[in-house]
Amino acid sequence: MVYIKNPYIRYIRRKPWAVIAPVSVIVVLYFFLFSSSSSLSSSSGSKNSAQSSPKYNYNTKSRRWFAKNRDSIILKNLPSDHISHYDLNKLTTSPDALAKKEEVLILTPMSRFLPQYWANLQKLSYDHSLISLGFILPRNNDGDVALKQLEEAIKDASTNNQLKYKKITILRQDSNSLDSQLEKDRHALKVQKERRSMMALARNSLVFTTISPTTSWILWLDADIVETPETLIQDLVAHNKPVISANVYQRYYNEEEKKNAIRAYDFNNWVESEEGLKIAASLPEDEIVVEGYAEMATYRPLMALFYDANGDQHTEMALDGVGGGAVMVKADVHRDGAMFPSFPFYHLIETEGFAKMAKRLGYEVFGLPNYLVYHYNE
């Protein structure tokens, strides 16, 4: 007989049951836990199998055995025959939205929760029972933290009887998000494309799952916007434009002049320039043009720089690109298919790509250079 040096193999050869038994116990245990838990559907499936054996197995399985899906209950408050009917022809979008009781959906991708944001949101003077809220949070630690704070804020508001919104939908993004959201990293040109692509996916997931048959207007309000006029919704709606963007500024302490001041923050609201088109034409198909980088001087007229402190708040200007700070969109624009491209669309991505797509669909895009909302200052 061959002498085998390896003591393990020799042991197994002599006592095969020592291995086979535990392994089979594991296999049995595994199948017991993770395969079929025959239920109602299997019994109804076997009825068909009397004639011909079914092609597929209809036994239900569970993917999460020890952690149940704790998402909100699906399909509640349905009519008895489950049939509901909506006439979208009757849906309106008009300048006096409040008088016509048009519903507004406020959407916010949130990677951090700012109490100032929530306070500002609560102060909006539009009828809260006509407002629905939608949040999407990234799948990382930042998201966990923000979600806990948001949950707390909502529950607090609820106990104080200040939660009057028609509906609040909170989503957790499925794709992994970039972890670092530090100001410095966030704006590096190299990570811009990837970051904004992720952001586009988040925005799309948010808008398309929350838009309802009764939604007339959609307000994109970033989680970093901490100060807006109370009449933000009424003011933007009054212009009755398919897409209209407020000018995003930031409050800061001016060290030189020793006083509080404001400065432009969002440079994604712009008008296309010859130079910008030239740069775009010279780029390969999957490259993007972004604003605010010295490497890429587009000489585009930026709405942020058109602010006139003494000017009329209602001044409009036609735009080609928008940022996501505070943008009011007619729900029809999104229903027609305008979305935030997660890939370079005419060398544009995310909100700027959205503006381009809305234009391709025949909608006009506007900005209000003298109507300011304020970004958080870190």
Add this chain to the structure above:
Amino acid sequence: MSSSPYDDDSKTLKYSRSRSPAVVVFSVFKSKVLYFVVLFLIGIAFIGAQMLAFTSSAYTPDFSKLSNVQFFDLAHYDGSANGWQYEERVLFCVPLRDAAAHLPMFFGHMKNLTYPHNLIDLAFLVSDSSDDTMGALKKHLKEIQNDPDTTKRFGEIEIFEKDFGQVIGQGFSDRHGFAAQGPRRKLMARARNWLWTVAIKPYHSHVYWRDADVETVPPTILEDLMHHDKDVIVPNVWRPLPDWLGNQQPYDLNSWQESDGGLQLADTLDEDACIVEGYVEYQTWRPHLAYLRDPYGDPEVEMELDGIGGVSILTKAKVFRTGGHFPAFSFEKHAETEAFGKLSKRMGYSVIGLPHYVIWHIYEPSSDDLKHMEWMALEEIRQKEEAKIKKVYDKVWNKAFEDVQEHWNLEKSKFLKNTDMSNLRHIQVDWSGVDDWNLDDKQQNKKLADFNP
């Protein structure tokens, strides 16, 4: 008892002690009990790892006390190969326009679907209909939702109404003429987008698009497409034809793979142009899914596609959630479903067709076909009429020119059978002048009309 395992083990230990610490550890497990315990612990660890793999560590809030606040983790709704076992919900989208006539057939198919009905949410868009599509639809839905067999009833059903102003008629030739294609496809894209954007919910894992006018489709269509586990997948679509047109024909030419010819053509067209497949005006030389069908081929065979048709599309819901839509503008020189294929590819999703797995669209005759059929119908009537006339004619003709010679001979022999024919006298009659009795002497010199039998 020199062959006791303990002796053996202690021997090998001497070799191996210096070699590997694992062997040292092994020596501790001389006891069988300990050995079992360790293997069992490994097993538990394995199962635990499985558990962890399926458990998301992300924080889940609890809003069960607030009725108007909902939380969904989208990672739970990514869709898998056998979603029916994991209770994954399918959004079943059906755009309808003047479709009342097709609904009985359509609901016949719906009743037979094998995918658990309670997991299917139906969404209908009724637009620009001149017939009673809405009434018929509601009638059928009420019937199916009140089925005594509760497993036949569907999940949430939403009917949306929206008119887009139809510029193009719905006749086959109106719809399929070349010039009508661009604007028509863009309008249909809008309609499709209005349907899914309002219908899709966070908890949908799959979206299925289906036209109402599909004649033959397997009841397992959802499972058949889903088990491929692709982001976007379409079957091959053919249609039956009357005998005189050759029995069958590829129907959906919108499912294709991009070709160099197609790309070159796209480069020559302006931004808003819209390439449509299957028209001589646009020669793209693309390989079409429809033409690659082998009736005896394996239905599981997959093929990469760039443009797809809209008769029957199964997608993961995340394709739509993350922004995939039916471009109602010219996207890479395409619109609607073809552009949806291109857009999905652009977003990094897989777009697959099944060349040998076929569903059958109904046959709607084109205007040429209709003309031909009308001619065929008239021709049939004419031939019938002709046959009838010929019958009468033949009858009259036979009557008039019946040959009675034989009958006469028979008759003659019958009544002459008792007559002695031996002394039969031959009588000569002089018939001359018999015909002259009427002739007028004065007209003697007139010439008779030429008669030449």
